[in-house]
Amino acid sequence: MINKIFNFISSIKLSIFLTVSCALYYIFLSIWSLKSPSFVIQNISKMLPFKLIYSFLLLNTFFCIIKRTPEILKNTSKNLIYLPDNYDWVKEVKDKKLEEGFKIKRRFSSLGTIFFHLSFFFLALGFYLSSQSHTKGKFLVGEGEEIFLKDEEINKISEGKPLFNEFPEFSVKLEKIIYKFWEDKLLFRDLEAKGKINGKKFSIKINKVYPLNFYNFIRITSFGYAPSYILLIENYPKPLEEGVVKIFLFPPGTRSFFKTNHFPHKIYLSLYPDFYEEKGIYKTKSMELKNPKILLQVYRNKVFLMEKLINLGELVKVEEFSIAFLNLFPIIEVEIVQDKGVLIIFFSFLLALIGLFLRFSGKRGEILVKKEGDFYKIYGKNIEEF
Amino acid sequence: MEVFEVLFFYLSLFLYLFANIYGFFVYFFKKEFYFKIIYKITLLAFIFHFLTIIFRSLISKHIPVIGNYENILMGSFFLIIIILLFFKKEKLILPFLFSLSLNIILFGMAIFADAEKKPLFAALKSFWLYIHIIFAWLSYGAFTVAAGVSIAYLIKKEKPLDEIIFKLSAFGLVMDALMIIAGSIWAKDLWGSYWSWDPVETWSLISFLLYGLILHLKITLKIGGKTFAYLIIFSLITVLISFWGVNFFMGKSLHIFNVG
Numbered sequence: 236m237i238n239k240i241f242n243f244i245s246s247i248k249l250s251i252f253l254t255v256s257c258a259l260y261y262i263f264l265s266i267w268s269l270k271s272p273s274f275v276i277q278n279i280s281k282m283l284p285f286k287l288i289y290s291f292l293l294l295n296t297f298f299c300i301i302k303r304t305p306e307i308l309k310n311t312s313k314n315l316i317y318l319p320d321n322y323d324w325v326k327e328v329k330d331k332k333l334e335e336g337f338k339i340k341r342r343f344s345s346l347g348t349i350f351f352h353l354s355f356f357f358l359a360l361g362f363y364l365s366s367q368s369h370t371k372g373k374f375l376v377g378e379g380e381e382i383f384l385k386d387e388e389i390n391k392i393s394e395g396k397p398l399f400n401e402f403p404e405f406s407v408k409l410e411k412i413i414y415k416f417w418e419d420k421l422l423f424r425d426l427e428a429k430g431k432i433n434g435k436k437f438s439i440k441i442n443k444v445y446p447l448n449f450y451n452f453i454r455i456t457s458f459g460y461a462p463s464y465i466l467l468i469e470n471y472p473k474p475l476e477e478g479v480v481k482i483f484l485f486p487p488g489t490r491s492f493f494k495t496n497h498f499p500h501k502i503y504l505s506l507y508p509d510f511y512e513e514k515g516i517y518k519t520k521s522m523e524l525k526n527p528k529i530l531l532q533v534y535r536n537k538v539f540l541m542e543k544l545i546n547l548g549e550l551v552k553v554e555e556f557s558i559a560f561l562n563l564f565p566i567i568e569v570e571i572v573q574d575k576g577v578l579i580i581f582f583s584f585l586l587a588l589i590g591l592f593l594r595f596s597g598k599r600g601e602i603l604v605k606k607e608g609d610f611y612k613i614y615g616k617n618i619e620e621f
Numbered sequence: 622m623e624v625f626e627v628l629f630f631y632l633s634l635f636l637y638l639f640a641n642i643y644g645f646f647v648y649f650f651k652k653e654f655y656f657k658i659i660y661k662i663t664l665l666a667f668i669f670h671f672l673t674i675i676f677r678s679l680i681s682k683h684i685p686v687i688g689n690y691e692n693i694l695m696g697s698f699f700l701i702i703i704i705l706l707f708f709k710k711e712k713l714i715l716p717f718l719f720s721l722s723l724n725i726i727l728f729g730m731a732i733f734a735d736a737e738k739k740p741l742f743a744a745l746k747s748f749w750l751y752i753h754i755i756f757a758w759l760s761y762g763a764f765t766v767a768a769g770v771s772i773a774y775l776i777k778k779e780k781p782l783d784e785i786i787f788k789l790s791a792f793g794l795v796m797d798a799l800m801i802i803a804g805s806i807w808a809k810d811l812w813g814s815y816w817s818w819d820p821v822e823t824w825s826l827i828s829f830l831l832y833g834l835i836l837h838l839k840i841t842l843k844i845g846g847k848t849f850a851y852l853i854i855f856s857l858i859t860v861l862i863s864f865w866g867v868n869f870f871m872g873k874s875l876h877i878f879n880v881g
Binding site: 254257371424425426441442443444456572577581584 | 739740741742743744745746747791792795798799802805806807809810811813814815816818820823824826827830831833834837838841842
């Protein structure tokens with residue numbers, strides 16, 4: 236009975252069934268993605284049927300490895316010459332060749348099969364740890380700004396699980412944001428942020444993360460322009476408020492809002508970095524701040540108060556206060572990612588590569604022995620390799 | 622310089638076509654056949670193909686990997702390298718001609734692709750881009766040649782062809798694995814996670830599973846050469862979908878930079 240179960244679980248037919256099921260499942264997934272947003276697909280991929288098929292496939296692979304390992308290990312013996320037939324005369328040739336001191340070339344190649352398939356388990360473990368521990372948090376930081384994040388603040392910005400308890404508190408000083416656009420398109424030729432993290436120099440690019448430790452890293456997720464403003468009231472000599480608003484006025488035309496500290500008004504802003512007007516529609520020629528104009532809209536509670544297209548530095552009166560936007564600064568959104576599966580997944584890749592290298596690198600020695608009358612004739616161009 | 626790019630492109634396309642048509646003509650009309658001549662014409666076409674890539678690189682100031690036109694140029698380049706290297710040793714005319722036909726179909730599609738020159742975007746400026754793409758094309762190239770040899774096998778049913786299909790598919794599978802691994806590592810840097818269930822990722826996984834399965838069927842269940850050849854030809858569909866189909870028909874891929 237146990238043998239029957241073992242044979243069933245380690246059978247190639249089960250592998251075929253499960254692999255085809257996986258493939259069909261993925262096909263279904265990609266067709267479903269035609270009409271659904273990507274998070275729906277990610278959720279489907281985490282559903283029970285997928286996990287079941289995947290677990291069965293792993294189980295099947297595990298038993299296949301157990302079944303084949305003794306044979307594979309036997310093949311790595313240095314005294315073995317593999318010949319396809321098992322007649323007496325083949326044995327004679329084999330023994331004769333061994334007496335003559337022939338050696339098997341690449342005798343460990345078959346171990347590659349085990350390594351490659353073992354890597355699946357580490358991959359699965361990595362994915363499991365990743366799904367359990369993966370969490371992230373985002374914060375905005377502008378050029379020239381320095382911010383300090385402590386445990387509780389990190390937990391506050393984290394999306395989902397508050398797993399930043401182990402995360403070291405850290406300070407980020409952003410010295411420079413380098414950005415270059417391609418022509419007038421919304422495409423970056425370069426996007427890099429340079430500065431210091433905990434006093435240590437760092438650089439993150441749009442496609443290059445900065446590792447904080449083995450499983451925490453930071454990356455750039457967004458770019459924008461943030462405006463600085465002053466708020467004045469009558470009969471008061473100093474600005475009542477001033478500072479940089481941490482909002483993204485990007486991509487051009489995107490509407491974002493903020494609230495002042497002293498008034499309940501909602502101030503909506505849209506930026507046109509290189510402004511021009513076409514048939515009454517506001518547009519931008521490029522993404523660069525060549526001729527910036529801001530479309531200002533103000534609401535008190537839900538009451539629309541005013542709309543005006545303004546230049547930088549232009550003072551606008553809104554009921555009892557006046558507001559002006561003095562400058563625009565590049566700002567980036569930084570994401571802290573915590574993923575404890577990363578290293579294990581990377582290790583599984585390494586194991587898979589070692590397996591493939593062992594299995595397929597170099598030439599394989601092949602000989603063919605044929606009995607012709609009373610003589611044995613040995614064919615094969617690689618015979619010298621034995 | 623654009624004139625040279627266009628000139629060399631059409632010269633190479635013409636020579637590939639000539640080698641293919643001439644090859645089939647002499648083969649089927651059983652005239653005296655010189656594999657070497659067909660091979661040398663293809664080699665000449667390959668040199669012009671290489672020059673097209675050189676001029677394209679000079680104009681766009683980066684290795685041509687942006688947009689469908691450039692991807693076709695490079696993909697077809699890797700495919701023809703595999704064909705030339707492989708058939709230099711194995712002088713098998715019919716598999717060579719069918720593989721060359723598949724290359725012509727791919728290369729010819731460049732005529733219809735948008736050839737607008739684009740810079741190397743910030744997101745693509747990565748060492749992993751080249752690793753990922755080289756392995757992708759070596760893999761897709763090997764699978765395509767395997768399909769070409771399979772067509773020849775279904776016509777001629779010669780035993781050595783069966784072994785060649787196996788070797789090519791195994792090579793393709795290894796390259797495919799390396800492509801997926803390199804892509805995953807790059808994706809972690811670019812999108813923050815190794816795997817996003819992007820349609821291109823999903824389809825490349827499907828093709829990996831399928832080719833892996835077929836090779837296991839061949840090794841373990843010892844399926845016949847005819848079934849094996851049919852399966853290899855059928856599996857090429859998954860490769861085609863992961864490169865073109867997903868971008869053209871689904872349009873929701875993070876790999877959208879493939880589209881010209």
